[in-house]
Amino acid sequence: MRLYYIERSELAQILKELNKRASVHAQEKYKQDVHFSRFDEAKADAIIGEFRAEEPIKSFFTRAKERVADYFTPDAQGWKEKAVIVGAKSCDLESFKIQDFVYKDSQPQEQTYIDKRENTFIISADCTAFKSVCYCLYLGIKPYPEKGFDINLSLVRGGFVAEAGSEKGQKLVNEFNKYFREATQEEARAREAARRDICDRLEVSISKMDLPPMDSLQSLVRKGLENSTWQKWADKCVECGACTHSCPTCHCFLLYDRPKSGEYIKGRVWDSCQYYGFAVVAGGATPRQKLAQRLRNRYVKKFDFFPDVAKTIACTGCGRCIEACLGKIDMREVFKDLAK
Amino acid sequence: MDKNLYKPIEAVVEDAIQETSNIKTLVVKPKQAFGFATGQFVEITIPGTGGAPFTPSSNPAIKERFDVTIMKVGRVTDKIHQLKKGDTIGVRGPYGAGYPLHDFKGKEVLIVGGGVGLAPLRSLLFALFNEIDDYKKVTLKYGARSPVDIVFKEAIKDWQKHKNTSIELGVDRGDETWKGKVGVVTTLLDGFTADFNNSIAVVCGPPIMMKFATLKLLAIGYKPRQIYLSMEKNMSCGFGKCGHCRLGPYYVCKDGPVFTYDRIKDFEEVWD
Numbered sequence: 001m002r003l004y005y006i007e008r009s010e011l012a013q014i015l016k017e018l019n020k021r022a023s024v025h026a027q028e029k030y031k032q033d034v035h036f037s038r039f040d041e042a043k044a045d046a047i048i049g050e051f052r053a054e055e056p057i058k059s060f061f062t063r064a065k066e067r068v069a070d071y072f073t074p075d076a077q078g079w080k081e082k083a084v085i086v087g088a089k090s091c092d093l094e095s096f097k098i099q100d101f102v103y104k105d106s107q108p109q110e111q112t113y114i115d116k117r118e119n120t121f122i123i124s125a126d127c128t129a130f131k132s133v134c135y136c137l138y139l140g141i142k143p144y145p146e147k148g149f150d151i152n153l154s155l156v157r158g159g160f161v162a163e164a165g166s167e168k169g170q171k172l173v174n175e176f177n178k179y180f181r182e183a184t185q186e187e188a189r190a191r192e193a194a195r196r197d198i199c200d201r202l203e204v205s206i207s208k209m210d211l212p213p214m215d216s217l218q219s220l221v222r223k224g225l226e227n228s229t230w231q232k233w234a235d236k237c238v239e240c241g242a243c244t245h246s247c248p249t250c251h252c253f254l255l256y257d258r259p260k261s262g263e264y265i266k267g268r269v270w271d272s273c274q275y276y277g278f279a280v281v282a283g284g285a286t287p288r289q290k291l292a293q294r295l296r297n298r299y300v301k302k303f304d305f306f307p308d309v310a311k312t313i314a315c316t317g318c319g320r321c322i323e324a325c326l327g328k329i330d331m332r333e334v335f336k337d338l339a340k
Numbered sequence: 341m342d343k344n345l346y347k348p349i350e351a352v353v354e355d356a357i358q359e360t361s362n363i364k365t366l367v368v369k370p371k372q373a374f375g376f377a378t379g380q381f382v383e384i385t386i387p388g389t390g391g392a393p394f395t396p397s398s399n400p401a402i403k404e405r406f407d408v409t410i411m412k413v414g415r416v417t418d419k420i421h422q423l424k425k426g427d428t429i430g431v432r433g434p435y436g437a438g439y440p441l442h443d444f445k446g447k448e449v450l451i452v453g454g455g456v457g458l459a460p461l462r463s464l465l466f467a468l469f470n471e472i473d474d475y476k477k478v479t480l481k482y483g484a485r486s487p488v489d490i491v492f493k494e495a496i497k498d499w500q501k502h503k504n505t506s507i508e509l510g511v512d513r514g515d516e517t518w519k520g521k522v523g524v525v526t527t528l529l530d531g532f533t534a535d536f537n538n539s540i541a542v543v544c545g546p547p548i549m550m551k552f553a554t555l556k557l558l559a560i561g562y563k564p565r566q567i568y569l570s571m572e573k574n575m576s577c578g579f580g581k582c583g584h585c586r587l588g589p590y591y592v593c594k595d596g597p598v599f600t601y602d603r604i605k606d607f608e609e610v611w612d
Contacts, residue, residue: 056389
């Protein structure tokens with residue numbers, strides 16, 4: 001593996017150049033959180049380290065609400081817009097295992113999703129900090145990306161150790177070789193030391209959470225409604241859907257139709273299995289009448305369904321659902337209650 | 341570029357036939373080639389209003405048009421019932437796996453239907469009639485709420501004329517004209533017998549009817565893998581992306597909608 005080194009000011013030059021070719025989305029700090037926003041040349045100082053953004057990375061590939069088809073008129077051919085995402089974290093990349101499974105690797109494939117994935121250049125970064133809700137390591141996900149990026153950046157001595165993870169990434173390194181120089185052994189070692197350090201600190205934080213063994217999750221969520229855990233936590237739920245919308249792996253959507261300036265369009269919005277209407281059939285019946293059933297459904301989908309069909313859990317330990325929940329429902333606490 | 345999965349095909353309503361007070365059959369002619377296998381479903385959309393999944397009720401051998409028989413139960417079906425000859429609608433599909441006719445060949449086929457559940461079963465019956473010599477026996481047991489709720493009432497008389505075919509109707513509540521059986525559809529199965537080593541049963545109807553029909557079929561000698569159920573779940577996309585119709589490890593739209601009972605019997609929410 002070849003590692004490069006690039007100064008922060010040089011990275012800013014590259015981002016400025018990329019911003020002429022594509023829409024560049026970088027991370028910005030706002031109060032205690034990090035958010036994705038359009039890269040601003042004036043600031044040109046994107047947050048590269050820190051932790052994951054509030055917005056799940058899926059929002060670049062399937063919008064919260066978007067038009068998916070027009071009625072009876074030819075569609076525009078393919079998705080041509082180019083994008084660059086800067087500062088994506090390991091858990092963000094990890095979420096592609098589910099989104100790709102749904103839209104790209106399962107038949108029928110969704111061409112717009114595939115086009116967007118191909119047209120999006122991902123510059124990821126190691127976490128240099130974590131939030132109290134972060135528990136990626138518990139699920140075996142490291143706080144630094146090992147694959148799934150075009151270029152990864154690791155904060156080392158004010159600049160970055162860079163690694164190309166794809167052909168596209170290597171091409172970019174080659175194009176900007178006046179900025180990317182080969183990393184020294186010392187810089188490579190500094191990257192490893194920083195990675196060990198974040199893992200150690202995160203490990204301490206997670207060990208305090210006292211979670212049941214990860215490999216018990218599938219059997220835990222299979223516990224039925226007779227287990228009082230589901231009702232206990234459902235009592236706090238206000239059915240806002242923040243957990244599913246902020247979740248990077250939740251993929252469910254609802255198609256809708258509406259007239260638009262004399263024409264008809266078909267759109268889709270992110271849906272949430274926490275909503276009463278999610279499983280309602282014609283005539284009004286629903287298999288998930290109770291909120292506790294709907295709350296449980298989310299866990300079953302993530303820790304039972306996806307392991308069965310895609311050989312992976314649909315959780316990255318990003319903790320967004322915990323942060324977003326108005327009722328302070330904490331997935332980790334739910335696991336612990338189930339394990340009691 | 342591959343075709344847009346979400347884009348409906350333009351189709352014209354060629355006819356709208358009132359079957360019962362709340363059930364209509366639309367004859368739909370898509371403007372593009374549109375074949376389906378019996379048991380598969382289509383998404384019918386009304387531009388600007390919305391769509392819903394329906395299983396065609398017509399003969400799958402007819403490729404240029406298809407029928408959908410629809411009960412008025414909500415927002416979308418209310419609009420569908422207002423459609424007139426010549427109106428334009430959208431269709432997507434066909435989706436899912438239909439009835440595996442190759443598994444039925446050479447066997448005694450029992451079909452148990454309830455209410456508007458006879459719609460998809462009519463398509464199945466037509467498919468069986470197309471090659472009736474390939475099946476040992478075809479039996480239809482159909483139950484409706486009352487005599488006026490029986491769909492395809494006149495056509496059923498013609499179906500009886502096919503060889504190897506027998507049909508029995510029942511109603512939950514009779515009236516002065518009714519001479520057939522009275523009672524829930526499972527009473528039509530009282531005393532029913534078949535060569536259970538060489539038989540299959542197909543059930544389609546409201547969930548509660550499917551449940552009791554299935555239990556009855558098990559009691560009279562069918563094995564779970566011999567019972568084919570048409571499952572109904574909330575569906576939006578129709579091809580396994582939107583997540584609504586999950587049943588255990590399956591998406592009903594993609595892995596079904598027809599399942600043998602042994603595949604789903606251990607999962608939650610089968611009958612709900």
